[in-house]
Amino acid sequence: MLSSRSDGPAFPTVHRTAVLRLEQGRAEACVDHVIEEVPVALVYNRISHAVMLASPETLDDLGLGFSLSEGILAGPDELFDIAVKEGCDGLEVHMEIPLERFTALKDRRRSMTARTGCGLCGVEKLEAVARVKGRVTRGAPVPAAVVARALADFAEHQHLHRLTGAVHGVAWVDRAGIIKAIREDVGRHNALDKLIGWMARSGADPTDGFVLTSSRASFEMVQKAAVAGIGCLVAISAPTALAVRLAEGCGLTLAGFARDQRVVVYSHPGHFVV
Structure with a gap:
């Protein structure tokens, strides 16, 4: 199994800061925690491809998961090496990939005017949006x-x-309802990419459970899940109409408003049994 390494000091994930809490007519000076958000560059064969803001933990999972969900790599075996390094203003995830994949990535970058990790920026044609x-x-x-x-x-x-x-x-849940792994990030797409990276590393079967996310179910979330072979995505919040259409078309079961004892299934409801 591919291992990862980190060079230099690790960035903290959370930061303690002094705050003034106002509640019920009272003011209290106390200490609170805020999440760190740092620029993360994804570098393939020494060429930077994407820079995003992310939480500075499990970045090896982010690099692998992003590479798979964005269609840069076909499988985890195509990631020859990965290392997280400290850059001038953030962190860099350096990855070594096959020459043919890198060549295809360079051709893809020529048509991109911007890149944020959302999966849509810089796409010239609508049909190029859907990679499923x-x-x-x-x-x-x-x-x-x-x-x-x-x-x-x-x-x-x-x-x-x-x-x-x-x-x-974003969590991976088995058929018994047990959470097997979870990844967190300031960006929901980053959290899903990190989980996809974990699943690829651990050999988790993407058909033997479902993804549970604290966010809404956007088109990009459905697309990343489907590219990774995940058959079911459950969101605490609502889906978008485009996400529902993509899920229906690619065979993915999409559910939303999962709260307490309720869940609303928007595509392929036969995947759930009462």
């Missing part, structure tokens, strides 16, 4: 009750959100 090819495999149906079980444990696993209240959490 074919249909995903969903696996066996999942009892709807397991979503409620995962939701009950979701907050407990989001340690950065408990400290700061300013990050998204």
Whole structure:
């Protein structure tokens, strides 16, 4: 399995700061935690491809997950080496990839005027937006009750959100409703990329469970999940119409408004059983 390394001092993930809390007519000086947000450059074969703002942890997962969900690499075995280094104004994730993949990436960059990690910036043609090819495999149906079980444990696993209240959490949940891994970041796309990177490293079967996200279900979230072969995405908030259409077309089960004992399924509802 591919290992990663870091050079130089690690950036802190959270920062303690003095605040004045005003509540019920009282003022209290105290200390609070805020999430760190640093520029992260994704560098392929010594050429920078994307710079985004991200939380400075599990950046090896971010690099691999982004490479897979953006279609830069076809599989984790194509990532020959990865190292996180400190740059002048942030962090750099250096990756070594095959020459043919790098050549394709350079051709792709020529048509891009900007890049933020959202998956859409700089795309010239609408048909180039959707990178999903074919249909995903969903696996066996999942009892709807397991979503409620995962939701009950979701907050407990989001340690950065408990400290700061300013990050998204994306979790991989098995068919029993047990959260197997979670990744957090200031950007929901970054958190999903980090989780996809973890799944690729650990060999998790993307058909044997579902992704649970604290964010809304945008088109980009559905697209990244589908490219990674994930068959089911459950969001605490609402989906967009474009996300629903993409999910319906590629075979992904998309659910939203997952709260307490409720979940609303927008595409391929047969994946859940009561």
